[in-house]
Amino acid sequence: MKLLVCISKTPETTAKIAFKDGNTTFDENGVQYIMNPYDEWYALVRAVELKEAHGGTVTVINVGPASNDVVIRKALAIGADDAIRVDADPNSSMFVAKQIAEQAKDYDLILLGKETIDYNGSEVGAMVAEYLDLPYVSYGTNLDIADGKATITRDIEGGAESSQIALPLVVSAAKGMAEQKIPNMRGIMIAKRKPLNVVAPVAAEDLAVVASYTVPEGRTSCKMIDPDNMDELVRLLQEEAKVL
């Protein structure tokens, strides 16, 4: 079985968010990047588990600049066999999806995170599936493979749905699909020798791009309420905040 896992990077969760060039560009100065948690904790770990159970290979793919190699090496340390980096700036979801689809033509299972935690697009998976004319199941919380078929449980509003689909297939991973794994020393050493193939992008347009950013004003001050006077809190919620 050939598995492909799409990995992206995102600012570390406590990173300071600031902009430059007249608020048109994210200021990367001092920002540490991590692998997007949904890609790492769930999609990648489950792919490695499926490989261990059924045999096959796990390839990771990233669309991004050379500085992303650190994140890619971490994925190799967690257990991917090899990696592809499409050498281009990922400025729009459609551009990224087109690059992934171009490389993804003969895999049995393509796994992604349900969304990136910085832009929360949740767009790339459906796009890749559409380019490849494959079924797409989003927000998978459980994924098993048997006899060339995937059995998947996915999150829907207020519940869960389970389904079965023949491979090949695109699946996005949500919390529950696997447990986060910390790479061990041996994994990290081996990762250095695993192949990381850098390929050139195919032509694709950016149809939706960020033009500018604004930073909303934070909450100015918190009104402290006497714990023995909950009537006052209820009054404020009704009359001042008008939310009750």
Place this chain on the structure above:
Amino acid sequence: MVLVYTEAHNGQFKKAALEAVTYGNKTAQVMGTKCVALVIGEATNPAELGKYGAAEVMTVNSGNLAHFDSQTYGHAISAVAQQAGAKVVILPHSSTGKSLAGRVAVKLNAGCVSGANAIHTMDGGVFKVKKNVFSGKAVAEYQLNSDIKVLTLSGNSLKAEDGGADATVTAMDLEVPASRVTILGVDKQQGDLAPLPEAELVVSAGRGMKGPENWGIIEDLAKVIGATTACSRPVADTGWRPHHEHVGQTGVAIKPNLYIAAGISGAIQHLAGVNSSKCIVVINKDPEAPFFKAADYGVCADLFDVVPKLTEAIKKAKA
């Protein structure tokens, strides 16, 4: 024209669907065109979407659309959009809408923005629309360069406005390919409450609760105001509460009108999913809890004492 895909549940339109039609109508007004609603499958009264701003309602029914599959639904929505000449396609920002947006965008060669939270602007002839990014720490304005645009509308971004008249309903005849997905079953864990992303009132609790057996006071409070319950990540991770209640950067992102948080410290990753709420009330016994800095109202006390008192005060105010 502007095409809005509206989701129904047991024949009734979801709140998000009514919001989307209102949004679609306002979008159409900016563009000097009309808003058309699309219903797939059974809905008791599709004509009522006219009240919320749809000039027309189109319905599609096919055995191949009996269950949701992004491939068959994406095919249907794109086909209607093409036939009707839609310039903007609006989807709800639900698990369904998000699974569809990318497909529809590729089919229509459209720029795609998911989680839009305001009506677009036409700035020098350029279509621009905003969404929250970096966990609500910034708002990004996207510029769409394509002829057709696909947007998903973030819940609670505007209020559904009714007032218009019923719309005419036209059944569309469409060829839809068979689904390759077999549904094995659906497990509804949450009963009748509004699902978290749609909820207007949310009561949430964290590790300060000490254990799952203490959640009764949180459920009581939620019940008196009709709120949906939520929790912090460690609470879901240790199995005190179901995973679908986990809010935050790696959980559900919400923006209710009211978010009440009891026994939650307010870690940056938690705030990331809730700080777009209109009004935040924090109950915590530690005056230094970071959550107070992100709150509108704070109560610094033992939650086991305060939460039942708050429930009683609300009961009294409602009586």
